[in-house]
Every structure is written in structure tokens, then in C-alpha cells.
Amino acid sequence: MAGTRRYWYRKRLVLTGDDMRRKIIYIVPLLLAFTACGGGNDKTPEPKGDAAGRKLYSSKCSSCHGSDGKQGVGGAKDLSVSTLTMDQRIQIITNGKGMMPGYASVMSGEEIQAVAEYTATLKK
Numbered sequence: 288m289a290g291t292r293r294y295w296y297r298k299r300l301v302l303t304g305d306d307m308r309r310k311i312i313y314i315v316p317l318l319l320a321f322t323a324c325g326g327g328n329d330k331t332p333e334p335k336g337d338a339a340g341r342k343l344y345s346s347k348c349s350s351c352h353g354s355d356g357k358q359g360v361g362g363a364k365d366l367s368v369s370t371l372t373m374d375q376r377i378q379i380i381t382n383g384k385g386m387m388p389g390y391a392s393v394m395s396g397e398e399i400q401a402v403a404e405y406t407a408t409l410k411k
Contacts, residue, residue, distance in 0.1 A: 340405030343398055347390065348406075356409035362386055366409045376403040 345354070352358055356366030362385060371379070380399045383389035390399060 337401075337405060337408070339398070340401035340403075343394065343402045344405050347393070348402065351387070356406065366406050367411050369406070369410065373403055373407065376406055 344352075349358075351360045351363035352366055353360075356369075359365055369376075377399055379387070380394075380402055381389055381391045390402075394402070
């Protein structure tokens with residue numbers, strides 16, 4: 288390779304000539320692509336209504352209650368046969384009950400309402 292020199296300087300490989308140009312040719316387009324694709328203020332809006340409740344339920348509740356409300360891990364109640372009112376559901380989600388922790392410090396009132404409404408759709 289003409290014009291290419293490699294030598295070690297203090298335990299580090301120093302590239303000169305063609306090697307350096309080749310690296311720059313690969314790195315610059317990658318950096319431009321990363322800066323062009325990122326950094327916008329185009330936040331995806333949070334889902335509304337049932338979709339928000341479903342998303343929150345999936346992330347916070349389904350590990351114990353299951354995706355259909357019937358799993359019952361660690362004594363979790365079967366939500367498909369629940370007779371709780373909406374206010375009771377909100378109170379339990381907010382403050383917890385038995386082994387279930389409360390979610391007042393994790394979710395907003397609107398999010399708790401959305402989860403409670405979603406759990407009502409799991410009834411048979």
C-alpha cells in the first residue's frame with residue numbers, strides 16, 4: 288500500500304495516509320446519519336383512553352394478573368370475575384391491597400383511572 292504508514296507510538300497505533308482517509312470516509316457519513324435521524328421534538332403522543340389503560344396494565348399489572356386478568360400469581364385476584372365498582376378498583380390500584388403494592392407514587396390519577404377502566408373490560 289503506497290502512502291500508508293503505520294507505527295506504534297506509546298502503545299497506540301497511529302494511522303496515517305490512506306488508512307486515515309478511509310476511516311474518515313466511513314465515519315463522517317455515519318455521524319451525519321445519526322445527527323439527521325435524531326434530536327427532533329417529534330415526541331410520540333401517549334395513547335388515549337383504552338389504549339393507555341392497556342399499555343399501563345401490560346407494563347405494571349400483567350406480570351401478576353396476566354394479560355387476560357386470570358393469572359393469579361402470588362395471590363393476585365382473578366379480574367375476569369371481579370365484582371368491584373370503579374371507585375373500589377381505583378382505591379385498590381392507588382393504595383394497594385394485600386401483597387399488591389399501591390401505585391399512587393408511580394402513576395398519575397388519570398393513569399390509575401385508565402387502568403381501572405381497562406380492568407373492567409377484562410370481565411367475562
